[in-house]
Amino acid sequence: MEYAKWIREGKLPVSSDWNKDLGIKFTLQDPCQLVRKTYGDKAGEDMRYVLKKLVGEENFIDMSPNLSNNYCCGGGGGFLQSGRKEERRTYGKIKFDQVMATGADYVITPCHNCHSQIHDLQEHYGGNYHCIHFWTLICLSMGILGENERGHLGPDLEDFGLD
Amino acid sequence: MTEEAIKISGKRTSRFLDKVKKILPEEGNLDACLTCGACASGCPATGIDGLDPRKVLRMAVLGMDEELTTTPWAWACTMCTRCMYVCPMNINIPQLVFNMRAAWPRDERPKGIRASCDKANSVDSRSAMGLTGEMFSETVEELLEEVREEQEGFENLQAPMNKKGAYYFVNQNSREPQMEEDEMVPLWKILHTVGADWTYSDKGWAAENYCLFLADNEAWEENIRIKAQAVEELGCKVWLNTE
Numbered sequence: 001m002e003y004a005k006w007i008r009e010g011k012l013p014v015s016s017d018w019n020k021d022l023g024i025k026f027t028l029q030d031p032c033q034l035v036r037k038t039y040g041d042k043a044g045e046d047m048r049y050v051l052k053k054l055v056g057e058e059n060f061i062d063m064s065p066n067l068s069n070n071y072c073c074g075g076g077g078g079f080l081q082s083g084r085k086e087e088r089r090t091y092g093k094i095k096f097d098q099v100m101a102t103g104a105d106y107v108i109t110p111c112h113n114c115h116s117q118i119h120d121l122q123e124h125y126g127g128n129y130h131c132i133h134f135w136t137l138i139c140l141s142m143g144i145l146g147e148n149e150r151g152h153l154g155p156d157l158e159d160f161g162l163d
Numbered sequence: 164m165t166e167e168a169i170k171i172s173g174k175r176t177s178r179f180l181d182k183v184k185k186i187l188p189e190e191g192n193l194d195a196c197l198t199c200g201a202c203a204s205g206c207p208a209t210g211i212d213g214l215d216p217r218k219v220l221r222m223a224v225l226g227m228d229e230e231l232t233t234t235p236w237a238w239a240c241t242m243c244t245r246c247m248y249v250c251p252m253n254i255n256i257p258q259l260v261f262n263m264r265a266a267w268p269r270d271e272r273p274k275g276i277r278a279s280c281d282k283a284n285s286v287d288s289r290s291a292m293g294l295t296g297e298m299f300s301e302t303v304e305e306l307l308e309e310v311r312e313e314q315e316g317f318e319n320l321q322a323p324m325n326k327k328g329a330y331y332f333v334n335q336n337s338r339e340p341q342m343e344e345d346e347m348v349p350l351w352k353i354l355h356t357v358g359a360d361w362t363y364s365d366k367g368w369a370a371e372n373y374c375l376f377l378a379d380n381e382a383w384e385e386n387i388r389i390k391a392q393a394v395e396e397l398g399c400k401v402w403l404n405t406e
Contacts, residue, residue: 032243080240082238082276091208
């Protein structure tokens, strides 16, 4: 995870001050390909380090189970393109319940398939969370997120920090 | 009168399982199952099509080849490898599933996955949406111009294309340039802030590889080789797969 490296090196001046009073809660999806299948728990720990820096330790709520034990969301392996929508949503119910149990307002989905699937699960099962990438939150925390770059943010943050 | 005894005749014919064992390291430990069920109990695909990872492995062991190589469950399992991670015997069920997929005639595999694979391998960019390098370059260029003009502090924002010797070769999922191009800008800003030496390429820039999910060995190898070649041609040190 380059983001973690850049924050540790002091090159990426992120901060969680913006969320001190807001107290918006965040959770994190561990993409199978990134964590269990490639780099192991180390990648998951790096992402948690980054997220805590971005939103404040007290505003990060982890999923259970997590890291390499986390469940696949059901977006991978071509499931999103396989034409088996009903089965894909049945598969994803476990992920939806996991996210809902955290009570988080946002899920960081650092993988395209996870992003599409967890967003679809939210719409299908009627969840109240939003799915965003790290890059959105990093720029938001540094006050450099442009007006057009907020497509996945909820109403609570879509104007945040704009003049 | 008792029924006639069942006689086991000659050598057992080769099972699908034996073929898969031959191509996996350590034979995938496919004969080592203790039937504990740790795989099935933690698999989100358990129950779909009446199957689960343990049942699938039992089917393979029992030589139920016809059922095994035709069940649509092969396309409900995402090969996420959680079953293997929790398995006390480290059994490679995901690779068994990959080969179950590969046993399907190509034109009977899910149309969506097949079309994405074929589309990607018809363009140099390897974009599953068929977005060419030229289209990608234009999108990036126009968007960059817009941000430079409109956003204070980013008058010098860069999104280099085909920059030889750059440290990072950054790829991009086709969905961004195709459907939500503004999502690329925060990444450019981050790279700009840290002073990263990076580049896009008009060749092999697309991150996705549906040929792998299609279980088409030749096609996914071709897909990934073209991309690796693009990285090597620019002499980049790190191939950075974006979120």
